[in-house]
Amino acid sequence: MTRQSRVLGLMIRLLFACLAVQACRATPPATEGYVRQMALRGMSTSEVLACAGPPTRQFAEGDAILMRYYREAPMLEESTVGSKGSHAGVHHGCWATLVVRADRVESVRYRFVPSDVDASNDCEDIFANCSQ
Amino acid sequence: MTVDVCRHCPPEPASDRDACALNPGSTDRCLPDAVSRILFGIAAGTIALFLASHAAALEKYGRPLPSMEEPGHEDREEEETFFGGYLLTGAFVKNPTFAARPDNSGLVGMRHMLHLETDLYKQYLTFYTDQNFFSDRTKGWVELSEWDGTYAFTGMIDRFSWRLQYERDAPLDRSGIKQAYADTLITARFQAIQDSSWWRRTFPNQNLTAYAGAGWLFHNSNYFARPDNSGRALFRYVAHADLDVYKNRVVIYGDMNFFTDREAGNQTNPTELDWIVGIAVRWREMELAFYREEDRPLDRDGLIQKYLAVQLRFSFDVSKSAIERLGLMNGPEHHRLPTY
Numbered sequence: 001m002t003r004q005s006r007v008l009g010l011m012i013r014l015l016f017a018c019l020a021v022q023a024c025r026a027t028p029p030a031t032e033g034y035v036r037q038m039a040l041r042g043m044s045t046s047e048v049l050a051c052a053g054p055p056t057r058q059f060a061e062g063d064a065i066l067m068r069y070y071r072e073a074p075m076l077e078e079s080t081v082g083s084k085g086s087h088a089g090v091h092h093g094c095w096a097t098l099v100v101r102a103d104r105v106e107s108v109r110y111r112f113v114p115s116d117v118d119a120s121n122d123c124e125d126i127f128a129n130c131s132q
Numbered sequence: 133m134t135v136d137v138c139r140h141c142p143p144e145p146a147s148d149r150d151a152c153a154l155n156p157g158s159t160d161r162c163l164p165d166a167v168s169r170i171l172f173g174i175a176a177g178t179i180a181l182f183l184a185s186h187a188a189a190l191e192k193y194g195r196p197l198p199s200m201e202e203p204g205h206e207d208r209e210e211e212e213t214f215f216g217g218y219l220l221t222g223a224f225v226k227n228p229t230f231a232a233r234p235d236n237s238g239l240v241g242m243r244h245m246l247h248l249e250t251d252l253y254k255q256y257l258t259f260y261t262d263q264n265f266f267s268d269r270t271k272g273w274v275e276l277s278e279w280d281g282t283y284a285f286t287g288m289i290d291r292f293s294w295r296l297q298y299e300r301d302a303p304l305d306r307s308g309i310k311q312a313y314a315d316t317l318i319t320a321r322f323q324a325i326q327d328s329s330w331w332r333r334t335f336p337n338q339n340l341t342a343y344a345g346a347g348w349l350f351h352n353s354n355y356f357a358r359p360d361n362s363g364r365a366l367f368r369y370v371a372h373a374d375l376d377v378y379k380n381r382v383v384i385y386g387d388m389n390f391f392t393d394r395e396a397g398n399q400t401n402p403t404e405l406d407w408i409v410g411i412a413v414r415w416r417e418m419e420l421a422f423y424r425e426e427d428r429p430l431d432r433d434g435l436i437q438k439y440l441a442v443q444l445r446f447s448f449d450v451s452k453s454a455i456e457r458l459g460l461m462n463g464p465e466h467h468r469l470p471t472y
Contacts, residue, residue, distance in 0.1 A: 012371070015344055029326045072212055072449075074414070074417065074447055075218055076418075076419045076447045077414075079249065079260075080385065081245075082387055082408065083406055083408065085280070085299065086247050087343075087372065088249050088260045088286050090288050091212070091255065093212060114255045114288075116290060118323060118325060118326040121379070
């Protein structure tokens with residue numbers, strides 16, 4: 001075992017320790033403040049339908065209409081390939097709920113599945129063609 | 133801060149490097165300088181990034197949303213994937229030494245793989261299988277020479293993933309050595325755009341996802357500890373990084389797998405390193421990747437298996453609602469609320 005290999009081994013152990021500590025510091029990802037999320041506010045229903053298509057679900061709640069969109073991260077992003085197999089990642093996706101009152105988007109809510117994986121890019125992709 | 137910390141990082145051992153350069157025929161094991169620099173760079177960079185993000189912990193952007201949370205909505209819903217996978221086919225465009233059978237005979241020409249996975253219980257319990265087939269370019273590129281089957285349960289708890297896996301590698305066109313093992317693996321995940329405010333400020337449109345961990349091959353039947361089929365593997369250390377260069381459509385990735393030898397004096401020191409670097413371009417359900425792999429011994433001279441490959445992946449998935457439409461699964465009551 002060369003000195004080079006021993007130092008490499010030490011670096012590997014240090015790397016693992018750093019990642020383990022980092023993993024223990026788990027902070028939930030932010031679900032607001034994204035560019036397209038904010039740009040949707042104030043848009044009319046027809047504008048949203050034109051740029052994002054029909055919602056996955058839509059229903060009324062009091063005087064508001066909730067439009068819900070969903071996008072799941074593609075499998076190619078979640079699963080990585082090694083030399084003789086693969087490493088399965090976390091299936092994740094993002095629900096975007098638009099609260100519409102008086103035909104205007106009042107607020108936009110992102111919800112990640114699972115909640116500790118940042119899937120904001122999936123929600124932002126839903127509204128890639130939306131801009132004001 | 134990053135710079136200050138890295139001043140204290142272990143320096144590259146110049147004496148060994150010089151010894152290797154001066155005495156290339158030495159029986160002592162010498163990693164090529166470029167490989168060493170890449171490995172040290174990856175490790176040191178990740179550590180520095182961790183320290184930088186740690187220092188900026190108070191600036192993290194994770195904020196609760198008091199009025200917008202949906203309590204009780206943690207369940208997967210019908211639009212989410214029930215099961216998915218991908219088909220992979222690849223050509224080893226340059227392959228001087230990567231063997232086409234577990235006994236190290238032949239040279240791989242083509243690789244074909246089917247990957248299937250399904251969540252059995254949310255993100256906590258997932259089953260997946262890989263069926264890998266290789267052909268021997270010295271016997272034509274079509275006839276299959278090796279079949280590697282992998283079956284695993286895996287899951288994620290917070291940033292940690294676990295895995296329980298069985299793999300069996302067997303020749304297909306003749307009898308010969310079969311390699312099999314069962315292992316456990318625990319990895320920790322790092323997602324730069326989520327975990328590092330510095331990264332989010334500096335690279336708002338890129339992301340770095342990495343995981344690293346260690347595993348134990350608690351069952352081992354001829355699963356070797358070096359590329360020349362010597363020793364028997366006991367532990368493995370893994371590290372993987374994906375650098376999302378452009379909207380998850382262009383991704384640069386690297387992968388490292390170290391194995392230790394249960395027959396060695398020190399069973400925790402790595403005896404083999406398998407590393408991969410590649411670039412993948414994704415479009416819709418397809419991915420085209422170019423990558424290079426090298427499997428080398430670390431504690432002695434011996435066979436180095438390496439190749440350069442191009443591969444295509446086609447992914448597919450079936451949603452829960454599609455299964456429900458086929459009448460194979462009943463959804464919860466709220467799934468049947470009228471929608472319009």
